[in-house]
Amino acid sequence: MAAILLVEDELELKEMLKIALARRSFTVIEAENGREAIARFRPGITDLVITDLIMPEEDGLKVIIKLREVKPSVRIIAISGGGKAGPGNYLSLAKALGADAVFSKPFSIAELLKKAEELLEIEQ
């Protein structure tokens, strides 16, 4: 059972991503911010984290660092909307800090799902 931790503060967007993941039979654990993400992370069953970068209460970069500490082998996809700091900066930073892939909104869902499946197959 592949569980994905989905971290996104924009609720409508989170809902859409959850539906898209569920259609592919993934189990989705949701979190609205970094603090919840760290609290709900279950190392035993979570193999992939999809997280937004800019959020209130512990932003995405901190999430990536903390979760890597807890489970070094977890796969992480970072997504960002740009704007406040510029996707260029945040995303390259995310990669440097341990995200396995980065996507800039609005991205293609098909590509995100493809990457998610790719990262999870490598895991297995």
Next chain:
Amino acid sequence: MKRYLKKSDKPGTGKSESVENRVYSRVVDTSRSMISVINRNYRYERVNRTFTRAHKIPSGKIIGKTPGDLWGREAFERNIKPNLDRCFSGKTVKYEASFDTPLSGKRFFEVSFRPVRTAKGKITHLIAETHDVTSLRSSQKATSELKKELRRMELDYEKRLLDARKLEALGVLAGGMAHDFNNILATVSGYTEMLLEDLPEESPSSHKARQILNAVGRARSLTEQILTFSRQGKQKKEVTSVGKILKESIEFVRAGTPPQVIIRTEIISDEVNVMADPAQLFRIFLNLMTNALQAMEGKAGTLSVGLAVVNGSELESELRKEKVAPRYALITFRDTGSGIDRAVMQKIFDPFFTTREIGKGTGLGLSVVHGTVSDMDGEIFVSSRKNKGTLFRLLLPVVINKIQ
């Protein structure tokens, strides 16, 4: 030759008195003010040389007359006599007047009347002094004009500072909005992709869903422009061939160019490199060419695109910078379109300024172009003639290809 002077009222001792008189007479005569002595019958008893010169009347013809004879009955009764009387009553009187003098036209004067008393304190005469303050007045006027000008410049500077701050705030706001916008776009495109999966392929519904995705793509490129504007310059720059990007953008534009418009190119050198983000450079060229085509909409015309290299030394006066690069790539876009009005010219690089109707452009283009060019340490100049056409000149510092 001995000189005999008139005996003064005061009894004198002879020789020393005449010397004293002579010296003081000289003092009075060489004063630049008009000085006269007037008695209680309002008659001139003495006038100095400056007085006679200013009036162009010899003293012989003034002495014994009244100011009324010189300035006219009315002026005398109304303005002069009351002041003379005040002086004779013991006060020092000062006032300002302007006269038309025969010698030098309209002048401004400070007039003063000072009483002269006998040893017993009786006022027998007054000394009238008229002091020309025309130069003082005009220099005071000049100073106050300068102060006004300075104040205007200060206000202008403050306004520009405020505008710059507003622009910065706008940039931050735009950035924030673009971020939220991208979130919404992601939601729209995500659901639409799912719809496409659910709908039968090649059906009318799936076609519509595809159109939604196309629109999202266009919206995305718009938010990128907004972000470029708000972020200005944190893009990744690399050594970029201007000629290559220019040619690519021309090819792109050519596809959408109507047949009656000719595109001419004068690319002098292919090997001109600048430090830039190739995608941004492409967008700048595209923007300027699209504007040129729109200026020639509906009629025949020519768009001339040029690329040359210029020495920095030749541009020093034009580039208002401290640091001028040794060489610049000069990229020119010239159209034969409707031209830009002088009034509009001031504002074309302002964000959200547009001369187009609602729905036909956001007005972000040129402000983004300007911001991007500045960030590349370049400059952009525009010149235009109504109904003749417009010329945009882009200057970007040349870098040596690191391979060389």
